[in-house]
Amino acid sequence: MSEALPVVAILGGTGELGTGLARRWVQAGYQVIIGSRTADKAEMAADSLRATMDERGIDSVNVSAMENLEAATAADICAMTVPFAHHSSTLEHVRSALVGKILIDVTVPLVPPKVARVQLPAEGSAGQIAQQLLGDEVMVVSAFQNVAAHHLQEGHGLSCDVIVCGNKKVARTEVISLVEAAGMRGFHGGSIANSAATEALTSVLIFINKQYGCHAGISITGVDDEA
Amino acid sequence: MSEALPVVAILGGTGELGTGLARRWVQAGYQVIIGSRTADKAEMAADSLRATMDERGIDSVNVSAMENLEAATAADICAMTVPFAHHSSTLEHVRSALVGKILIDVTVPLVPPKVARVQLPAEGSAGQIAQQLLGDEVMVVSAFQNVAAHHLQEGHGLSCDVIVCGNKKVARTEVISLVEAAGMRGFHGGSIANSAATEALTSVLIFINKQYGCHAGISITGVDDEA
Numbered sequence: 510m511s512e513a514l515p516v517v518a519i520l521g522g523t524g525e526l527g528t529g530l531a532r533r534w535v536q537a538g539y540q541v542i543i544g545s546r547t548a549d550k551a552e553m554a555a556d557s558l559r560a561t562m563d564e565r566g567i568d569s570v571n572v573s574a575m576e577n578l579e580a581a582t583a584a585d586i587c588a589m590t591v592p593f594a595h596h597s598s599t600l601e602h603v604r605s606a607l608v609g610k611i612l613i614d615v616t617v618p619l620v621p622p623k624v625a626r627v628q629l630p631a632e633g634s635a636g637q638i639a640q641q642l643l644g645d646e647v648m649v650v651s652a653f654q655n656v657a658a659h660h661l662q663e664g665h666g667l668s669c670d671v672i673v674c675g676n677k678k679v680a681r682t683e684v685i686s687l688v689e690a691a692g693m694r695g696f697h698g699g700s701i702a703n704s705a706a707t708e709a710l711t712s713v714l715i716f717i718n719k720q721y722g723c724h725a726g727i728s729i730t731g732v733d734d735e736a
Numbered sequence: 737m738s739e740a741l742p743v744v745a746i747l748g749g750t751g752e753l754g755t756g757l758a759r760r761w762v763q764a765g766y767q768v769i770i771g772s773r774t775a776d777k778a779e780m781a782a783d784s785l786r787a788t789m790d791e792r793g794i795d796s797v798n799v800s801a802m803e804n805l806e807a808a809t810a811a812d813i814c815a816m817t818v819p820f821a822h823h824s825s826t827l828e829h830v831r832s833a834l835v836g837k838i839l840i841d842v843t844v845p846l847v848p849p850k851v852a853r854v855q856l857p858a859e860g861s862a863g864q865i866a867q868q869l870l871g872d873e874v875m876v877v878s879a880f881q882n883v884a885a886h887h888l889q890e891g892h893g894l895s896c897d898v899i900v901c902g903n904k905k906v907a908r909t910e911v912i913s914l915v916e917a918a919g920m921r922g923f924h925g926g927s928i929a930n931s932a933a934t935e936a937l938t939s940v941l942i943f944i945n946k947q948y949g950c951h952a953g954i955s956i957t958g959v960d961d962e963a
Binding site: 627628633660674698700705706713716720723725727728730731 | 956
């Protein structure tokens with residue numbers, strides 16, 4: 510493990526998406542803090558993560574468990590994987606700890622029960638809501654909405670790209686490093702307003718999954734093969 | 737040319753995207769009508785299309801040119817490739833001719849000058865605007881927003897998938913046939929509300945094109961490789 514790698518917290522990190530990202534980043538040598546509403550719940554996820562890494566024959570696993578605000582305070586970069594219903598309340602809870610940091614917002618504004626139907630919020634996107642709520646002192650970067658959690662849980666490579674949106678290029682670049690550490694290609698996707706595209710696309714992918722019986726993702730084509 | 741293939745009109749079909757689709761469909765043996773605000777303008781595009789097919793050594797090209805309303809009347813299926821600024825007015829002009837037919841809406845609600853920024857309309861998407869304006873007697877299907885016109889113009893294969901959104905599965909299926917005729921894979925993407933995703937994605941792709949110097953598209957991953 511390199512001392513140079515940032516410490517990454519995954520707030521609300523006990524679900525399938527959060528634990529999937531944790532597996533990828535821990536395996537890449539990052540120090541990961543799993544955050545949850547209670548430290549106990551986070552600790553259970555951390556135990557499970559250690560067991561998975563043990564099964565994969567990976568030692569020197571650097572994972573800890575904390576309550577969300579403590580996790581955000583201790584981390585250099587925070588990712589947040591909570592349901593949309595808890596998006597604003599979780600942000601309010603941790604916002605003081607995010608000042609000067611990058612928040613990777615993975616939230617998709619799904620409106621149950623019609624999760625296969627695009628229903629973007631009036632503000633435009635969950636990413637925009639986060640940036641407005643947190644203010645300019647926090648660099649909100651939207652990413653990972655179109656990755657099947659199913660595939661993140663696996664140990665092998667992923668055939669899925671990640672579109673990374675945020676108002677600061679330096680922050681997007683840092684998140685693209687984390688995308689690559691997780692085994693995928695990351696692309697600069699423009700300002701945080703553009704997270705509307707990736708958030709909306711998740712409902713389309715849910716529809717495709719139902720229609721075709723799969724765990725679909727997206728890939729960007731035409732980037733490498735031309736001048 | 738098979739008698740069974742539907743006659744396809746491309747309304748506002750003189751731009752790069754419309755002529756690109758025309759090339760693909762004519763080459764696949766479809767009878768194509770190029771529509772424009774004046775028959776003269778449409779005729780120029782048709783002449784250019786015939787010349788391109790001649791260069792490619794393709795004879796028995798079935799293309800004609802008409803004013804938009806005449807084109808819509810004469811066609812079995814209409815595609816529309818107009819700038820968003822002319823979206824509603826063109827629909828109003830041709831709506832009487834669309835009753836009982838499929839309209840393939842290719843419109844992206846770009847708001848110049850910031851075309852690389854997602855700015856979806858309050859109604860949700862251009863596709864939804866079209867469906868509301870035309871009513872249930874017209875089957876609006878949204879498609880082709882994420883295909884680089886640059887690549888459509890070429891004669892060879894395309895590494896880009898098309899997400900097809902619309903409220904009627906039978907209409908989406910017919911459009912998927914046209915996607916395949918144009919050399920791409922088409923996927924059922926859900927209801928017309930889901931066109932918000934593909935329309936928003938166009939601005940992201942414009943950003944990626946600027947950032948990486950390319951003509952990007954998207955591909956759906958994870959569909960073929962699993963149960």
